[in-house]
Amino acid sequence: MDSDELVETLETAGLSPYQSEAYVTLLELGAASATQVADASDVPAPRIYDVLESLESHGYVETYETDTLKVRAHSPGAVLDDLRDRADRFEAAAAEVERRWEQPELENNGTSIVKRYRTVLEQAEAFIEQAEYQIQASVTVEDLERLRPLLVAARERGVSVRLSVHTSPDGDPPEESLLAGACLEARHRRLPAPFVVLVDREKTCFCHHPDSSEQYGVLVNDSTHTYVFHWYFLTCLWEQWETVYSDYADSFPVEYVDVRQCVRDLRPLLSAEATVRVHVEGTDVETGETVSVTGRVDEALFAGAPDAPDTALRLSARVTVVVVTDDGKTLTVGGWGAMVEDVEAARITVEDVEAPPGTDAGVFSRL
Structure with a gap:
């Protein structure tokens, strides 16, 4: 990075143009008088003392007097800590911008189209955590492994959970140990299928199978649209597939x-x-x-x-x-x-x- 790029970067990090110019110049000169810093930089001479004073208040430099006012850069430890802290905040802000762009807040009666499976999966986790009485889900074994702790917690709250676990045509059904405690009933679909999670007749998460030519996800917080997905789940993902696990009680209620x-x-x-x-x-x-x-x-x-x-x-x-x-x-x-x-x-x-x-x-x- 050359001096001009460093000046621009320091400006982005919060220093003013004159502060950035003076500091980069001082790093090159070492200890120098205020006049020398002004002459070697683009900072006007009448402004140099104010600029150096502000840098000193931020911990970037220290001034001292001999026959004239002199200045030298502090040990860069504090400066580096400040820059790294700012970098972390920029990184966090970038991640938050990405999250908000990919996962818009779902209002009541709202529907959103998203681009990434991860976004759909994270929203499904949030919906499952809020479930009160019903969850229907079409998942792979890998999806089930990730969602299992949330599904177990839902069952412990009394939520009815039904899982359609899909594999390749020659794939094995999920192990009973993976299903026990996580659902009321599970069926094995020997055919790839979309990722679908339906919660409390109101909320839907849908994403195409990864091998599909269509790659997008749908998030729904609306009972009418969720009703359509419910019938898709029953007719295509549930009704004709074999039951591989059941936790129905043999007694009433x-x-x-x-x-x-x-x-x-x-x-x-x-x-x-x-x-x-x-x-x-x-x-x-x-x-x-x-x-x-x-x-x-x-x-x-x-x-x-x-x-x-x-x-x-x-x-x-x-x-x-x-x-x-x-x-x-x-x-x-x-x-x-x-x-x-x-x-x-x-x-x-x-x-x-x-x-x-x-x-x-x-x-x-x-x-």
Whole structure:
């Protein structure tokens, strides 16, 4: 770096042009009089004393008097510390600019397009940390290893976690030790897939598979767009793939965060004339107020032919649980985005099943 570049750099670090000129000149001269510094630099003679005084107040130089005022550069230790501290702050500022550019703050009902997978993964970690009741994720084994501590913490908070772990067609499923404690159920997709994390029906993180020709990510904080990603997860990443891990309890209560999954399990029990008691937490569709009721399931319904298979495609139509509450009211309970039912359920807990003789009510065939 030549003298001119050093002067410019010191100006960038916070010195004035005259301070930078005088200091670089003094480094070259060693000890010198104020007049000599002015003559050897571009600092005007009438300004040299003010400039040297300001440099001394910053610890860059020291002045002393013999027959004339002389000045010499301090040991550079303090100066170097100052410059390195400024460099660290510039580096931190550059990193923060990059972070804010790549990861804009998501407002409610907001969607952002980002360029890097790392940004999507970091936002997914933040969403998982905030999860209250539901996580659906499509991940590689490597993604799962990174996210596992957060998923374990979510399960300990009572969050329902379902994982679709994708590998190459000849890849092995994840080890049970990696899944235990991190999810309620896991399925193995033997086909590369995008990275997807859906949280609490509101938040989505999506990024193409690394080998895709399209390379960008999508961050969503919006229930409508997240609903679309939810159906992509169910139909492409979940429904047809084999279950490789399950942590469902063999006894009651059994919790559901998806009314379609609940209906699929309840219909055989109701057909066998079992008595099913549930607790429903959700929102009054008309008023938006929180609802919490307990009662008996009267019907579990979905549109279509009565004898059609209970596939995810069929369950994409209207699905309703009819509950007779303990105080005698009849309520219709729908799922995510319910509009015609009385209640949009966030969680349905099957508290007990009283089965007629010969019916095994403890066996649930879950979605």
